Amino acid sequence: MKLQTFSIVAGSSACNARCPFCISKMTPLNGITPKLPDINLRNFRKAALLAKQLGAYTAMITGKGEPTMYPDQISSYLGALEEFEFPLVELQTNGILLYEQKEKYQEYLKKWFDSGLTTIAVSIVHYDAEKNRENYLPYKKQYIDLPELIRSLHSIGYCVRLACILADGYIDDVNKLEHLIAFAKQHKVEQLTLRPVNRPEQSKDVAAADWFEHHFLKPEQKKQFEQFFSQKGHPLMRFEYGAAIYDINGQNVCFTNSLTLDADRDIRQLIFFPEGRVRYDWQYEGAVML
Ligand code: SF4
Known part of the structure; x- marks a missing residue:
């Protein structure tokens, strides 16, 4: 198994953005509530060891809400990860607090970099600030x-990934895609990831599933x-779950x-939940390893 x-x-489960397609709201919360949970460090170590033994080379800090709302917890996770020496350690974020509270977060970002964090993956839906505002911050006048x-982020030494959700009305044709690629190139973004908006078979959120349908x-x-x-594109890497890098x-x-599970193939990721559960799919509650 690789x-x-x-x-x-x-x-x-708290988030400072309001994405109408929020995948976190559509998939089961699996014990995540608006209250910050304690980390079950015993099971965290078992999960990290298991992931290493199964061949994972990337650890990604992500969330069912916005992880940067709890920077001290990110510091704790990074501290606990260090002994496992994952070569690539990534943080998935909407980036809002990193920009809006730059002074506070610059200190954290420097500390996290020294603890081994390599990549900041910022989620977007467009190169156009107004389109991103409309999606992430409809309750504010300006996007970041x-x-x-x-x-x-580059000045600290981070590798930056823009993780763009493709949706009709946003990046939905080749012309806009070429603009997005040019935007990434202009700002020296190391990686650009494109993922068509998706929904689980059974959505927990009617409004988000409805947005997806449109x-x-x-x-x-x-x-x-x-x-x-x-x-x-010149193909660089192809993955068996259907992704390719160009x-x-x-x-x-x-x-x-967004496919994380295909019963006919090896599992793609292990997911550690803070109370100690280790899963291998976001949508099927039965996909429990520990
Ligand atoms: S940033 Fe992520 S968690 Fe927050 S609303 Fe958007 S999709 Fe949901």
């Missing part, structure tokens, strides 16, 4: 200055993207999906 990622659920955030990429739109990659004019671009 595992790709050891995912670590940080924070609570994304280029400035990228610059400040904004998912149609087969002809996906086909356009696939043609674009086969014509303009070089497009010197920009690293990964076209992937």
Whole structure:
């Protein structure tokens, strides 16, 4: 069995963004509540060891809400991870607090870098700030200055990934995709990941599932993207779950999906939940390892 990622659920179910497609709301909370849980360190060590033994080389701190709302917990996770020496340690975030409270978070980011954090993956839906505001911060007048955030993460030494959800009305055609790739290149973003918006078979959130029904990429739109990659991209890596990484004019671009489970293939990730549960899928509550 060859595992790709050891995912670590940080924070609570609270989030400072309002994405209408929130996948966290659509999948089971699996014990995550608005209250910050304590970390079951005994099971965390077992899970990290298991992930290493199954071949994972990436540990990713993510959440069912926004993990950076609880920076001290991220510090605790990074401290506990150190002994396992995962070469790649990533933090998935919407980036809002990292920019809006720069002074406070700059100190954390420097400390996390010294604890082995390598990559900050910032979720976006567009290169256009207004489109990102409309999606993430509809209750505010302005989205963050994304280029400035990228610059400040680079200045500490981080590798930056922009993780873009593809949806109808946002990045939904090749022209916009080319703009997004040019935006990533212009700001020296090391990795750009594209993932069509998705929903679990059984959504826990009616509004989010409804939004998906109005904004998912149609087969002809996906086909356009696939043609674009086969014509303009130089393939660098292909993964058995369907993702591929391309070089497009010197920009690293990964076209992937949200599939975490395929019973006919090896599991793709182990997911550690703070109370000590270790799962291997977000959507099926029966996918429990420990
Ligand atoms: S940033 Fe993530 S957790 Fe927060 S609302 Fe958006 S999808 Fe949901």
